[in-house]
Amino acid sequence: MQFLECRGVGKIYASKAGPVEALRGIDLAASEGEFVCLLGLSGCGKSTLLQLIAGLEARTAGSIRVGGIELDGPSDETSIVFQDHGLFPWMTVERNIEFNMKARSVPSDARAARAAELLTMMRLSDFAARYPHELSGGMRQRVGIARALTTRPRALLMDEPFGALDAQTRGRLQEELLQIWEHQRTTVLFVTHSIDEAVFLADRVAVFSPQPGRITATALPRPRDPETPRFTALKKELRRMLVPEMYGAALS
Amino acid sequence: MPSRVFGLLPLLALLALWQAVSWAQIYPTLLLPPPAKVAAAFVTEYPDILRNAAASITRVIVGVSLAFCFAVPLGLLIGRYQILDVLADWSIQIFRSVPPISLIPMALLLFGIGDKPAIVLIFLAATWPLLINTIFGVRSIERTLIKVARAARASEQLIFRDIILPSAMPAVFTGLRLAIGGGWLTVVTAEMIAVKSGLGYMILNAQLTFRSELIVAGIVVIGAIGLISDQGVRALRARVCRWQEGLTAEAE
Numbered sequence: 001m002q003f004l005e006c007r008g009v010g011k012i013y014a015s016k017a018g019p020v021e022a023l024r025g026i027d028l029a030a031s032e033g034e035f036v037c038l039l040g041l042s043g044c045g046k047s048t049l050l051q052l053i054a055g056l057e058a059r060t061a062g063s064i065r066v067g068g069i070e071l072d073g074p075s076d077e078t079s080i081v082f083q084d085h086g087l088f089p090w091m092t093v094e095r096n097i098e099f100n101m102k103a104r105s106v107p108s109d110a111r112a113a114r115a116a117e118l119l120t121m122m123r124l125s126d127f128a129a130r131y132p133h134e135l136s137g138g139m140r141q142r143v144g145i146a147r148a149l150t151t152r153p154r155a156l157l158m159d160e161p162f163g164a165l166d167a168q169t170r171g172r173l174q175e176e177l178l179q180i181w182e183h184q185r186t187t188v189l190f191v192t193h194s195i196d197e198a199v200f201l202a203d204r205v206a207v208f209s210p211q212p213g214r215i216t217a218t219a220l221p222r223p224r225d226p227e228t229p230r231f232t233a234l235k236k237e238l239r240r241m242l243v244p245e246m247y248g249a250a251l252s
Numbered sequence: 253m254p255s256r257v258f259g260l261l262p263l264l265a266l267l268a269l270w271q272a273v274s275w276a277q278i279y280p281t282l283l284l285p286p287p288a289k290v291a292a293a294f295v296t297e298y299p300d301i302l303r304n305a306a307a308s309i310t311r312v313i314v315g316v317s318l319a320f321c322f323a324v325p326l327g328l329l330i331g332r333y334q335i336l337d338v339l340a341d342w343s344i345q346i347f348r349s350v351p352p353i354s355l356i357p358m359a360l361l362l363f364g365i366g367d368k369p370a371i372v373l374i375f376l377a378a379t380w381p382l383l384i385n386t387i388f389g390v391r392s393i394e395r396t397l398i399k400v401a402r403a404a405r406a407s408e409q410l411i412f413r414d415i416i417l418p419s420a421m422p423a424v425f426t427g428l429r430l431a432i433g434g435g436w437l438t439v440v441t442a443e444m445i446a447v448k449s450g451l452g453y454m455i456l457n458a459q460l461t462f463r464s465e466l467i468v469a470g471i472v473v474i475g476a477i478g479l480i481s482d483q484g485v486r487a488l489r490a491r492v493c494r495w496q497e498g499l500t501a502e503a504e
Binding site: 054055056073074076078079080082084086088089090091099100102103104131133151 | 394396397399400401402403404405406407410414415418419421493495496
């Protein structure tokens with residue numbers, strides 16, 4: 001059975017100019033421990049889908065199941081990481097990391113112990129008492145990931161988490177994320193607009209075509225080496241799926 | 253940052269100007285006392301000045317404290333729940349436009365002469381800036397932060413305590429500074445009409461008895477207390493909102 005399953009998911013927003021259809025008929029599944037990238041151009045609805053799966057917004061059509069249970073609001077099985085990290089500026093790193101546990105009424109000594117574990121794992125122990133604005137962008141996002149992992153979620157939902165980082169930091173965090181994932185074997189749903197990032201990270205890439213969003217998926221074999229022709233061919237294929245009209249125009 | 257001592261320059265210039273004007277005998281000494289005479293008044297009249305200052309300060313503290321306990325919780329609720337905002341918005345806009353001084357006659361009719369009308373007027377003067385700034389503070393919370401809390405399934409109580417209250421705190425302090433300023437303006441005026449003690453009463457009484465040096469002494473005390481209380485609130489804010497250090501352009 002698939003751990004995470006979307007069937008015929010649609011989302012229509014009410015706006016002043018009338019209803020706007022952001023998603024239509026989305027089918028997407030991820031098995032336990034699978035790393036799936038949602039790849040699409042901006043405005044294609046990939047972040048909207050993630051918000052629906054996180055239970056932050058209500059779908060207007062279809063069904064979403066997490067761990068076999070029909071989703072109604074945020075699930076205990078998932079944690080979300082945002083692009084702008086979503087750290088509370090008035091809390092120290094440690095208190096930020098503890099927040100998700102606090103929200104679930106984990107007793108404070110257990111919270112502190114688990115936070116210490118993650119601080120060590122993310123190499124943040126020296127910064128436990130700092131405030132978020134005293135950290136670099138990459139470190140902030142590591143705090144965001146640590147916070148998401150504290151509750152041992154079975155699925156990690158990541159909304160362009162490295163989108164605001166410089167190339168070097170991004171590359172390092174991608175590798176760290178893969179290490180964490182190999183170690184913890186959580187399902188990962190990772191939204192990105194970067195083909196390179198998707199090809200580097202994912203077991204499977206779900207490509208969004210925009211307005212309203214629809215999905216075609218493609219599976220990628222591991223291990224991956226960016227230097228090989230195979231890798232280049234994958235990127236080419238994804239680019240063709242992502243922007244077919246642009247690709248056609250470039251050829252002619 | 254330039255030394256704070258710089259801030260004394262305009263005051264010293266004003267003092268020099270005052271001295272020059274009294275030497276030039278533009279006004280008779282009886283109407284515009286020279287600085288030395290005012291200094292002498294401080295020495296001889298200090299028990300009186302102290303007693304009246306204490307009376308005024310007490311009224312402001314009581315009035316502003318009452319307003320704080322009323323307006324801040326109310327502002328947090330109005331900021332958080334749109335229905336309360338719709339309910340309260342027009343009333344707030346109407347009542348905050350009424351200068352508290354214009355309510356003195358009404359306050360006299362309802363509460364007579366004494367502390368009560370003065371405190372009621374200070375309460376009214378202090379309520380609006382506190383209420384409006386608290387609402388604004390709640391409104392300006394980053395949306396992502398609320399999403400983080402919802403995704404973590406934080407209770408409404410935890411959201412209020414750990415997110416809404418701390419993130420509104422800087423705005424609450426802005427409101428408090430304005431409230432104390434407004435309360436201070438109101439107390440002096442109210443004391444000229446509604447009470448038989450306090451700095452406002454002292455000044456008005458000094459005018460009736462041609463003690464112009466006491467008028468000036470009263471003004472100096474009012475200004476000094478205003479400066480000290482504002483510095484106090486800023487220091488308190490810097491402590492409570494320590495996380496804000498380095499986040500804003502305003503270096504305190």
